[in-house]
Amino acid sequence: MKIIKVKGSHVILSLVCLVLGFIISFSFHITQLKMNNEKPNLSDTQYEKTLSLRNQLIAQEEINLKLQKELKKKQEMVQENERELAKQAQIYSNIAEDTEKLRMFLGKVKVKGKGIKITLSDGAYDPNEENINNYLVHEHHVFKVINELYISGAAAVAINGQRLTSQSYIVCNGPVITVDGVQHPAPFVITAIGDQEVLESAINLTGGVKDQLVNDNLIFTMEKENEIILPPVLGS
Amino acid sequence: MWLPILGLIVGIIIGLLTEIRIPAEYSNYLSIAVLAALDTLFGGIRANLQNIYDEKVFVSGFFFNIILAASLAFLGVHIGVDLYLAAVFAFGVRLFQNIAVIRRILLTKWASNKEKLEKS
Numbered sequence: 001m002k003i004i005k006v007k008g009s010h011v012i013l014s015l016v017c018l019v020l021g022f023i024i025s026f027s028f029h030i031t032q033l034k035m036n037n038e039k040p041n042l043s044d045t046q047y048e049k050t051l052s053l054r055n056q057l058i059a060q061e062e063i064n065l066k067l068q069k070e071l072k073k074k075q076e077m078v079q080e081n082e083r084e085l086a087k088q089a090q091i092y093s094n095i096a097e098d099t100e101k102l103r104m105f106l107g108k109v110k111v112k113g114k115g116i117k118i119t120l121s122d123g124a125y126d127p128n129e130e131n132i133n134n135y136l137v138h139e140h141h142v143f144k145v146i147n148e149l150y151i152s153g154a155a156a157v158a159i160n161g162q163r164l165t166s167q168s169y170i171v172c173n174g175p176v177i178t179v180d181g182v183q184h185p186a187p188f189v190i191t192a193i194g195d196q197e198v199l200e201s202a203i204n205l206t207g208g209v210k211d212q213l214v215n216d217n218l219i220f221t222m223e224k225e226n227e228i229i230l231p232p233v234l235g236s
Numbered sequence: 237m238w239l240p241i242l243g244l245i246v247g248i249i250i251g252l253l254t255e256i257r258i259p260a261e262y263s264n265y266l267s268i269a270v271l272a273a274l275d276t277l278f279g280g281i282r283a284n285l286q287n288i289y290d291e292k293v294f295v296s297g298f299f300f301n302i303i304l305a306a307s308l309a310f311l312g313v314h315i316g317v318d319l320y321l322a323a324v325f326a327f328g329v330r331l332f333q334n335i336a337v338i339r340r341i342l343l344t345k346w347a348s349n350k351e352k353l354e355k356s
Contacts, residue, residue, distance in 0.1 A: 009291055010239045010240060011239065012291060014239040014240040014242065015243060016240075016243075016294075016298050017240040017241070017243040018247035018250075019247060019273070019298075020244065020273045020277060020298075021243070021245065021246070021247025021248040021250075021251060022247035022248070022250050022251040023266070023273055023302070024247075024248070024251065024270055025247065025248040025249075025250075025251025025252045026251035026252075026254060026256075026266065027263070027266045027267055027269075027270045028252075029251060029252055029254070030258065030263050030266065031263065031267075034263065
């Protein structure tokens, strides 16, 4: 009986011990697992290394961000410059075109275009007329034609192939007329570049230049020319 | 005497080998249960040394304390008061008291043994 009793108490005690051991070890086990989960196997040096690497990465990214902003700014500047350059190029080309035009107007270069050709010749000798001046071409006739041409929009006018400018002078000099110091005998060929129709109708106006010239016994011919080439102004 | 030790070892092995995962919020109850078990164990040892050991009281106290501590912690979690701290406190104080008593008893026993030896 005694042995059984002792054994019974021992069995109970061992049961208690089993439960105790189970609980303690289970709790220990779980705590261990929890700690492992919270700190996934990182030693101090590893952690420091990770931290420093992460810091480096962050710093690098910040630098990248800054550089990207700078790049954007620079790109904007480049775009602006390009736009400005384009504008300037446009301005320059405009200026170049203008210069070309102005040169043409000033007679610095050869010009070419459609226009009309007017020939003024002295009238035929008339023994009945006492004064031969009545049928000679005078500088005022030339003036009239030239003025009419300029008024009706001629872009370039030349006498006997000599370009006229705004400073040109025409002087009657006996049997010849002097244009900018160059003597020209009759007949005078006046070429003008411009709108053919307009020039022609302006000259042909009733009571206009043509009629007046014909009244003064001159021989007046007018032709349309599809291509008139005028040389540059002499001495310029 | 070997049977309780064997039981302890088996218990430890089972506890270490079990792969049962309990949710993290229940680990508090387990620690309280551990504390209660230890408290009861030392209480039993003290009672044994003071010759007032009663097996029924010990065994029932062991399991009852564990369950009570766990349910107290459970209640604490559910009413938002950290009641398991009360259990920790109570059990901790009692644990130290029991250990102190055990130590004193052992010291007295050792001293009287020494006296006896010297007398004889």
